[in-house]
Amino acid sequence: MEYYDLIIVGAGPAGSTLAHALKDSGKRILIIDKQDFPRDKTCAGWVTPAVMETLRIDLDDYGNSRTLQPIRRFRIGMMGQPAVENDHGDIVSYGIRRCEFDAYLLDRVEAPKQLSTPVRSIVRKGANWIVNDTWEAPLIVGAGGHFCPVARLLGEGPGSHETVVAAKEVEFEMTPEQAATCQARGDTPELWFCRDLKGYAWVFRKGNYLNIGLGREDNHKLTAHLQAFVDEMKATGRIPPDLPxxxxxxxxxxxxxxxxxxxxxxxxxxxxxxxxxxxxxxxxIRPAIESALMAADVIEHAPDYSASALQIYGDAIAERFGNRAGDTEQGWQVPDWVKTPLASALMRSHWFTRKVVTEKWFLHQEIPPVSLAV
Known part of the structure; x- marks a missing residue:
């Protein structure tokens, strides 16, 4: 049995940021992931300057051999009606490829890694956790995404009425012929809201790479909505007619x-x-990074790993992201006040799509970066 102070399950941005933040803590850390890296990660893939600042990423170094698409504009519309295009002037976000971004963050981690290693068992023994009958630690952190095996240990919470968003997307490198016919521009991601406002789709070009996808709260209708969106984008020339x-x-x-x-x-x-x-x-991505830094601060200074000692982390999350709504406010992204007969007009407004949709909902420009150091 190999003993550690902390086992992190999941080597994506959250897990790697946590391990990196604790590099000088003196704690023995093991990070486990079921996949090898670089990995093929499904994600539209853009990060705000706040994320890059928080992670202290040198943009010149990162962009030297990796995709780093500056974003200055957004094109936003409701499906079936013309889009509105807003120019923000400055760079407000960056397009990245998750296979590169995640590998970059993980490469900074000095702690031991067990990649290509599915977690088959997590057993409580006294005050410790034992993973795969091989590794033991008093603290285990789940960073493996929605289906993380560590999350299953805690259950789904009271009521189990969680709103799960399902998404489908594809990312590929375009051929010269595809790139020539694709009207989507690299510095201008496109966001297209479903007419019932239960989800949205996107077209995001990053150099020669193109990412297309759609997410909704009702996954039983996801494929039909996605196909209708893809057909519309092909018909208007926004994307190539042949998608691999x-x-x-x-x-x-x-x-x-x-x-x-x-x-x-x-x-x-x-x-x-x-x-x-x-x-x-x-x-x-930003909540993942910030939650990892908050967790690192608590782990480094907690007197023990009891629930009462770790509750400081829960309090920090609530302070940063707000209290969860609970059963009384079920629904998806768009607030109820937008879901009115005026929704179509709002999505044609330059002020609304820029100040509310882009700067508030997607870029969170009013929220300063976390003050904790990586």
């Missing part, structure tokens, strides 16, 4: 409607494992 490969699916919880517990004795959840995706956009 198949669309891959994934799921996540929205913060305001998640009921999943965050911690218990010797256990914590961060990132998508904890259901921290922003409620209005479904974006999860």
């Amino acid at each position: 490969g198949r669309f891959k699916g994934h799921a996540y919880l929205l913060y305001a409607h998640a009921e999943r517990p965050l911690l218990d004795d010797g256990i914590m959840l961060i990132g998508d494992s904890a259901g921290l995706a922003y409620t209005q956009s479904g974006e999860g």
Whole structure:
């Protein structure tokens, strides 16, 4: 049996950020992931300057051999009607490829890694957790996404009425012929809202790479909505007529409607494992990074790993992201006040699509970066 102070299950942005933040803590850390890296990760893939600042990523170094698409504009519309295009002037976000971004963050981790290693068992023995009958630690952190095995130890919370968003998307490198016919521009991601406002689709070009996808709260209608959107984008020339490969699916919880517990004795959840995706956009990279830094601060200074000692983390999450709504406010991203007969007009407004949809819901420009250091 190999003993550690902390086992992190999941080597994505949340898990790697946590391990990196604790590199000087003196704690023995093991990070486990079922996949090898670089990995093929389904994600639209854009991060705000706040994320890059928080992670202290040198943009010149990162962009030297990796995709880093500056974003200055957004094109937003409701399906079936013309889109509105807004120019923000400055760079407001960056397009990245998750296979590169995640590998970059994990490469910074100095702690031992067990990749290509599915977690088959997690057993409580006294005050410790034993993983796969091989590794033992008093604290285990779930960072493995929506279906993280550590999250299953805590259950789904009271009521189990969580709103799960399902998404399907594809990312591929375009041929010269495809790139020539694709009208989508790299500095201008496109967001297209479903007419019932229960989800949205996107077209995001990153150099020669193109990402297309759609997410909704009712996954039984997901494929039909996606096909209708793809057909519309092809007909208008926004995307090439020939798309290679198949669309891959994934799921996540929205913060305001998640009921999943965050911690218990010797256990914590961060990132998508904890259901921290922003409620209005479904974006999860920034909450994953910030939750990892909050968890690192608590882990480094907690007197022990009891639930009462770790509750400081739960309090920090609530202070940063707000209290969860619970059963009284079920629904998806868009607030009820938008779901009115005026919705179509709002999505044609330059002020609304810029100030509310882009800057507030998707970029969260009013929220400063976390003050904790990586």
